[in-house]
Amino acid sequence: GESVGLHLPTLSVQEGDNSIINCAYSNSASDYFIWYKQESGKGPQFIIDIRSNMDKRQGQRVTVLLNKTVKHLSLQIAATQPGDSAVYFCAENNRGATNKLIFGTGTLLAVQP
Amino acid sequence: NAGVTQTPKFRILKIGQSMTLQCTQDMNHNYMYWYRQDPGMGLKLIYYSVGAGITDKGEVPNGYNVSRSTTEDFPLRLELAAPSQTSVYFCASSGTESSPLHFGNGTRLTVT
Numbered sequence: 628g629e630s631v632g633l634h635l636p637t638l639s640v641q642e643g644d645n646s647i648i649n650c651a652y653s654n655s656a657s658d659y660f661i662w663y664k665q666e667s668g669k670g671p672q673f674i675i676d677i678r679s680n681m682d683k684r685q686g687q688r689v690t691v692l693l694n695k696t697v698k699h700l701s702l703q704i705a706a707t708q709p710g711d712s713a714v715y716f717c718a719e720n721n722r723g724a725t726n727k728l729i730f731g732t733g734t735l736l737a738v739q740p
Numbered sequence: 741n742a743g744v745t746q747t748p749k750f751r752i753l754k755i756g757q758s759m760t761l762q763c764t765q766d767m768n769h770n771y772m773y774w775y776r777q778d779p780g781m782g783l784k785l786i787y788y789s790v791g792a793g794i795t796d797k798g799e800v801p802n803g804y805n806v807s808r809s810t811t812e813d814f815p816l817r818l819e820l821a822a823p824s825q826t827s828v829y830f831c832a833s834s835g836t837e838s839s840p841l842h843f844g845n846g847t848r849l850t851v852t
Contacts, residue, residue, distance in 0.1 A: 668846075669846070670845045671830070671841075671843045673841070720838070727788065727799075730784075
């Protein structure tokens, strides 16, 4: 069936280093991908999205890369800060499915001072 | 704007009790959603609505009901609470079917 999964459930990085969080998806019909950040006790917060007609999109300190050939998505965070510590979820959507996002299980990013 | 507001933040129910989880948004979004998040898992869609008066089932609708009488409000009803419904429930909204979701801060429900 359709699924979105993460390669690394926990990622520990040093403050100031770059972080890379990976995500695999299985539905080739998915055409919209989103990364969310969830801090403890809060709801997911939108970080960045990318549509399937792109392979890279940049935001402030974050970059999302999409490789449709191998159905892989990654989130790169530059100069990771303690405030980046959170669980990061990728989600996929088939635009014909009324935003019924399929979420991955999440990766915990722990930033060490 | 307050965004998406959920109440209560926490609730403990006994098996068989009922309750309504409230969700309201002040962004005039047509699309609203209810998700549940179990420990160490991603979010699963329970119900969604594309506008006032219209609701539809998501991936895990059993044991829940929703209504959408206004654009702002999208309450989730549990009629006969079961331990399997212990979870954190998130309400979300979006302006269009393909725009990012805005989430509330969740309701943590325990059924014992």
